[in-house]
Amino acid sequence: MKKRMITGITPSGKMTLGNYLGVVKNLIDWQDEYDLFVFIANLHAITLPQNPKQLKQNTEEIAALYLAAGLNPENVVIFKQSEVPAHSELGWLLNTQTSMGELSRMTQFKDKSQKLANKSSIPAGLFNYPTLMAADILLYEPDFVPVGVDQKQHVELARDLALRFNNKYGENFKVPEPLLTKNKIKIMDLQDPTKKMSKSSLNPKAVLYILDEPAIIRKKIASALTDSENVVRYDPENKPGVSNLMTIYALLKNTTPENIEHLWEGKNYKDFKDDVAEEIIAILEPIQKNYQEIKRSGKLETILNEGALRANRVAQKKVTKTRKKMGLN
Known part of the structure; x- marks a missing residue:
């Protein structure tokens, strides 16, 4: 049973x-x-x-x-x-x-x-x-x-x-x-990565919604708070913004942030953010399509x-x- x-x-x-x-x-x-x-x-x-x-x-x-x-x-x-x-x-x-x-x-x-x-x-x-x-x-x-x-x-x-x-x-x-929750991971606010991402946030740039269109997702990820170092490294305490985006990407890929750090060696934050945005879009687009079909049905x-x-x-x-x-x- x-x-x-x-x-x-x-x-x-x-x-x-x-x-x-x-x-x-x-x-x-x-x-x-x-x-x-x-x-x-x-x-x-x-x-x-x-x-x-x-x-x-x-x-x-x-x-x-x-x-x-x-x-x-x-x-x-x-x-x-x-x-x-x-x-x-x-x-x-x-x-x-x-x-x-x-x-x-x-x-x-x-x-x-x-x-x-x-x-x-x-x-x-x-x-x-x-x-x-x-x-x-x-x-x-x-x-x-x-x-x-x-x-x-x-x-x-x-x-x-x-x-x-x-x-x-x-x-x-x-x-x-x-x-x-697996690994006790939280997805954080895009504009204040010290806070948990919340449905009730008053800042639309801070939250990614499941029904956000691809152009909006790219814009929100591009404007996500990071830091001035321009080095992609998983360090939640000192680099909360970068670490949050790495966590998102890792969860979408069913892996851990530590396992994907090598993907952006020698690359800048724009390359990193572009990859994160495209992975989010790839996961959400089929869900959005199913959602529209359910609503129409x-x-x-x-x-x-x-x-x-x-x-x-x-x-x-x-x-x-x-x-x-x-x-x-």
Whole structure:
């Protein structure tokens, strides 16, 4: 019997190359090995203000890109988080089992709340969304949750809550294991390579999107921040910009930055950046073509509806059992 895995992506912006390399590419490799659940976390997106039309568009675009990149809906359960009410219900039930101290220690809450102009109007949802994330995980009894280093803290909270609930009310939740991204690699911002590339970045030059046209990709890579040395060498501490571009190229080639350093011996940054841009285009163009075909086919809604039905069957059983354990049924 296959081990189960669950993961989600927040549609707070358009899917980036970082999302593809850090999450989607791995899921494509894993989809035959695991019983895989993949959801678009649109309930998490609204912890910060969103334009409703843009949120709907981003949600559908990300779902279509998952499929375009190679996820097979016959084997993978792909769905919108908001179409499975058990996420919200279990999120609330777990909220009652979580302390404010635990939530206040969450790194992402600290980071996101500090960016808000008005500190007195920080949404409560931003503070307690880790309990919803724990519900996302525990509903499906996964064996593994693939995460980057920055998300491991949330899986640890889910594990703590599962153990706490089981000890208090009796065996109910499987305690999942975090599955860290291969090599713990992050794709960084093109204009500030000390920061992670983000869907919500306000600088369009800083982020590569999966649907960027070739001319835009070439322009963004050409303007990516490097340094004045003009030597291609992998050195994340002293050459973060160059190292970030090398990481991107290496991941696209399924190798490591150290293994490709020799490719640019005696070459300048323009040659290096041209190679990186062309490799990105070569990988993304087929995905973009598949994306357009999926949009024209009109099958996306059907796939998401079927995914929601499959997810609901699993999730509702777990939330019903949880309610009974707590004396609510």
